[in-house]
Amino acid sequence: MHVLLVYAHPEPRSLNGALRDFSVERLRAAGHDVQVSDLYVMQWKAVLDARDSTDRPAGARFDPSLDSRRAFEGGTQTADIAREQEKLRWADAVVLQFPLWWFTMPAILKGWVDRVYAYGFAYGVGEHSETHWGDRYGEGTLAGKRAMLVVTAGGWAPHYGPRGVNGPIDDLLFPIQHGILFYPGFEVLPPFVVYRTGRIDETGFAAVRDALGQRLDALWTTEPIPFRRQNAGAYEIPALFGIHVEAADDPERVG
Amino acid sequence: MHVLLVYAHPEPRSLNGALRDFSVERLRAAGHDVQVSDLYVMQWKAVLDARDSTDRPAGARFDPSLDSRRAFEGGTQTADIAREQEKLRWADAVVLQFPLWWFTMPAILKGWVDRVYAYGFAYGVGEHSETHWGDRYGEGTLAGKRAMLVVTAGGWAPHYGPRGVNGPIDDLLFPIQHGILFYPGFEVLPPFVVYRTGRIDETGFAAVRDALGQRLDALWTTEPIPFRRQNAGAYEIPALFGIHVEAADDPERVG
Numbered sequence: 077m078h079v080l081l082v083y084a085h086p087e088p089r090s091l092n093g094a095l096r097d098f099s100v101e102r103l104r105a106a107g108h109d110v111q112v113s114d115l116y117v118m119q120w121k122a123v124l125d126a127r128d129s130t131d132r133p134a135g136a137r138f139d140p141s142l143d144s145r146r147a148f149e150g151g152t153q154t155a156d157i158a159r160e161q162e163k164l165r166w167a168d169a170v171v172l173q174f175p176l177w178w179f180t181m182p183a184i185l186k187g188w189v190d191r192v193y194a195y196g197f198a199y200g201v202g203e204h205s206e207t208h209w210g211d212r213y214g215e216g217t218l219a220g221k222r223a224m225l226v227v228t229a230g231g232w233a234p235h236y237g238p239r240g241v242n243g244p245i246d247d248l249l250f251p252i253q254h255g256i257l258f259y260p261g262f263e264v265l266p267p268f269v270v271y272r273t274g275r276i277d278e279t280g281f282a283a284v285r286d287a288l289g290q291r292l293d294a295l296w297t298t299e300p301i302p303f304r305r306q307n308a309g310a311y312e313i314p315a316l317f318g319i320h321v322e323a324a325d326d327p328e329r330v331g
Numbered sequence: 332m333h334v335l336l337v338y339a340h341p342e343p344r345s346l347n348g349a350l351r352d353f354s355v356e357r358l359r360a361a362g363h364d365v366q367v368s369d370l371y372v373m374q375w376k377a378v379l380d381a382r383d384s385t386d387r388p389a390g391a392r393f394d395p396s397l398d399s400r401r402a403f404e405g406g407t408q409t410a411d412i413a414r415e416q417e418k419l420r421w422a423d424a425v426v427l428q429f430p431l432w433w434f435t436m437p438a439i440l441k442g443w444v445d446r447v448y449a450y451g452f453a454y455g456v457g458e459h460s461e462t463h464w465g466d467r468y469g470e471g472t473l474a475g476k477r478a479m480l481v482v483t484a485g486g487w488a489p490h491y492g493p494r495g496v497n498g499p500i501d502d503l504l505f506p507i508q509h510g511i512l513f514y515p516g517f518e519v520l521p522p523f524v525v526y527r528t529g530r531i532d533e534t535g536f537a538a539v540r541d542a543l544g545q546r547l548d549a550l551w552t553t554e555p556i557p558f559r560r561q562n563a564g565a566y567e568i569p570a571l572f573g574i575h576v577e578a579a580d581d582p583e584r585v586g
Binding site: 180311 | 371378436
């Protein structure tokens with residue numbers, strides 16, 4: 077199988093670096109093809125802006141969403157964006173690995189999402205009508221693929237527990253797991269989270285590595301998080317706004 | 332009073348640009364001093380890395396957290412970071428305004444948080460002992476100040492409602508409101524959210540502007556979200572890990 081590891085940590089000589097190397101070796105040893113997008117090494121451009129397409133008329137008003145659509149449809153996205161989309165199409169499974177900074181992903185990884193998740197690729201996909209509001213949440217370009225987060229956190233596990241002061245880890249990761257992974261179609265596996273990373277010694281690292289290895293071995297057999305699909309009857313779509321649907325050629329436009 | 336508006340949208344000729352201009356005028360007309368950090372105009376460096384301090388020994392292993400502490404304590408942070416911290420100290424209220432991209436803030440604003448929220452400034456503040464795990468969640472450097480999100484979303488309000496397919500807006504914003512704003516001490520006001528931004532005409536814009544104006548007028552009287560304070564008895568701190576506390580000189584280190 078094909079596995080894409082999208083990795084966001086600035087220091088290779090870190091716990092994250094060691095876990096990345098371990099993951100690549102473990103997956104290759106099991107016979108899988110692995111590609112790594114090491115965002116810091118790639119000096120990934122984090123900031124979405126008007127330079128993300130190659131054919132903008134000078135001085136035109138920049139609309140992040142409509143520009144993305146035009147560039148995706150017309151093949152005028154910058155090469156870095158198109159390359160990452162190609163890797164996503166190639167992959168059977170995608171692992172996002174990052175340290176939890178301020179309860180979400182580092183900016184460089186958010187910028188990978190902002191720029192690679194183009195209109196027509198990750199959103200604005202499929203029919204938008206009174207009964208079907210797009211192919212999203214379990215459907216879409218990336219349907220049939222699996223995704224998993226590998227996250228390191230400095231804080232203590234109980235602080236991320238059901239009554240923890242930080243909030244439960246599942247709640248904190250909901251915008252990523254549901255909004256960034258399930259939305260364009262991924263089946264989302266439970267996250268692999270390492271806590272208290274500043275206190276991990278050799279024994280602790282061996283335990284983390286073994287646990288991660290088991291998760292990687294089970295990438296194709298682990299039960300995904302049972303998020304509800306949008307178009308399977310659980311939601312009223314488009315809910316209260318049916319009257320506007322025929323004009324809605326621009327369903328997810330951002331302001 | 333002093334108000335800092337941190338603003339993240341790439342196009343001034345947008346709904347966001349119009350709301351930013353309106354906010355500045357409204358606040359100034361009420362007699363407040365206003366500073367704007369317009370991150371796109373500032374070409375804010377979004378990516379936290381080893382270049383964020385000016386005194387790193389070449390070749391040394393980069394630790395995001397320990398480097399941040401050394402630079403903050405020693406006065407060797409880059410000037411852009413120190414300037415934003417100064418603005419936060421100056422402010423009585425902070426407004427973060429941004430379009431909701433993939434259910435959270437754009438990368439450029441996340442990178443403002445990642446870099447400006449230094450160790451010793453926004454975390455790693457206060458005593459860390461068996462009974463007091465830092466000044467955070469309602470205490471800390473920014474205690475006594477107020478903060479509010481102004482967010483624009485392309486999707487429909489019901490999709491962000493209690494049973495909406497995207498998840499409730501309060502849940503989506505929890506990592507920001509609780510984890511990024513309440514953590515370093517802010518009192519967090521309910522967010523001002525504009526939905527379906529692609530469909531707003533002149534009449535709709537006037538209504539949004541008026542509603543935002545009322546929220547800005549009430550910046551000092553609106554009741555904050557009643558998040559629980561960490562050190563007020565609702566949480567067991569440090570919960571199960573008291574045995575490790577005396578060695579924990581590095582409470583929030585990231586991996």
